Amino acid sequence: MSSRDSRSTAPDPDTAPAAPPVHLGLIIAPELDDHYRRELLADLPALLREHLPGVEWTLSAVPEELGEPGTDALGLLEAARDRMLDAGWDIAVGITDEVLRQGRHTFVKRVSAVHSAGVISVPALGPTATRDDLAEAVVDVVRVVLGVDPDGGSDPEAVAERARQLATDVDDRTEENATSYTARVLGGNVRLLLSMVRSSRPWLLALGLAKSLTVAMAAGALTLVTTDLWMLSAEYSPLQMTLLGLFSVAAVTGALIVGAGLWESPRRRSEREQVTLFNAATVLSVLIGVIVLHLVLFVASLGGVLLLVDGDAFTEVTGEPADLMQYVKLAWLVGGLATLGGALGAGLENDDVVRAAAYTRSD
Structure with missing residues (x-):
């Protein structure tokens, strides 16, 4: 696997949130990297600000295979989650050039809001899909992770607050027991x-x-x-x-x-x-x-x-x-x-x- 990492910080010029930015990591199949990475890093900040106002973002992209060839959709999703933990990102989106399969079913994307991770199949977007379509799919994954109502009923301020909580780390006190630490994490x-x-x-x-x-x-x-x-x-x-x-x-x-x-x-x-x-x-x-x-x-x-x-x-x-x-x-x-x-x-x-x-x- 390559360790090459590209990063772009995209503050919203109209707002100045005190909270740290949400770090979105993209894991792009190497075969797709040259075709999509630069464009996604350029296009996503504005698209994220449009759909998720009040949230500041940091973007990273790494060209890596999420799993072995033939890995099912759930395995790829869990691999994206593991990569997120390793890198210290807040949200991870895997972009694969394989079809997402789970048993007899195929998917365009699969998301776990519980694990703040998702995976997207570029072939499943369709033969006429553009880079804009892929960027929209990434934003859709992020919206699910942040609990945005697909019917447009979400309160932008509440979504921004959830993003702030996702990006803000709870102090890990060495002398603190597991029960007290868990209570602080859940309470915050x-x-x-x-x-x-x-x-x-x-x-x-x-x-x-x-x-x-x-x-x-x-x-x-x-x-x-x-x-x-x-x-x-x-x-x-x-x-x-x-x-x-x-x-x-x-x-x-x-x-x-x-x-x-x-x-x-x-x-x-x-x-x-x-x-x-x-x-x-x-x-x-x-x-x-x-x-x-x-x-x-x-x-x-x-x-x-x-x-x-x-x-x-x-x-x-x-x-x-x-x-x-x-x-x-x-x-x-x-x-x-x-x-x-x-x-x-x-x-x-x-x-x-x-x-x-x-x-x-x-x-």
Whole structure:
């Protein structure tokens, strides 16, 4: 790999932000470098200022291959993230001359707001694509990373604040313990963290985990007609039901994070802040996705209870009236057990499927 690095600093002449500039690093395939690098460094500053007012930028470009030939889209995205950590950039965009593939699917670009990185396929932009089209694609990646609403509903000041948080380093005090340092990182980057999570669209996580959902549904169907479960639901207090739901969500969240290797450790001290944010955003994204899964299973279980559980039989077995409250408690119990069944399904998922569902967006 070449270590040649080109850099351009582009302050906005109309503003003078006190915060340091956001450092955007471009990793350009060597075959594309001579054709695109100089033009991108010249064109991007004005384009970034146009779409992201109030943010100052520093640009770097290096001609490197992101991965071995045939590396899939997720592998290239993670390689861009690793290069960003090595170089100390705030955002990384890989530009490749290969088609981005993940299984049977191909993409123009793939972005992880959680990891502040993206990768773009030049061939996928089309045979008539121009340098301007590529520059626009880079800006689109940056906009996703900073949580800009594609429909134009974002507050420019809020976007600029997230950019400021991304570029500002938290002091790393040698004597400070990990808990205190993590609290300072998260407290100083609240808007950025929430933007990362929102951009990853965690509520769609369940749709990407077909095996987990299938196993969970099967578990719920099998337990629905178990009379012993009817008795347990009738006896359980609201507190016990709440604890069951919390345990179910925590079990699936932990299974996904550990099983797919989503938790990261910094390789050097300078990476602590970025990796802390990565991990916090990943945990929140997976947690929200699993909560959505749990609620979907609860609603499905409630429908099954109303359709399949005979009221007279329920009263005879439990001694409780078969009213809506008892049905809700039974559905909550069944949904919780089904979510636990989903933890088993999570172990059956391909790690790439879990990682892609947890924190990437594609076009």
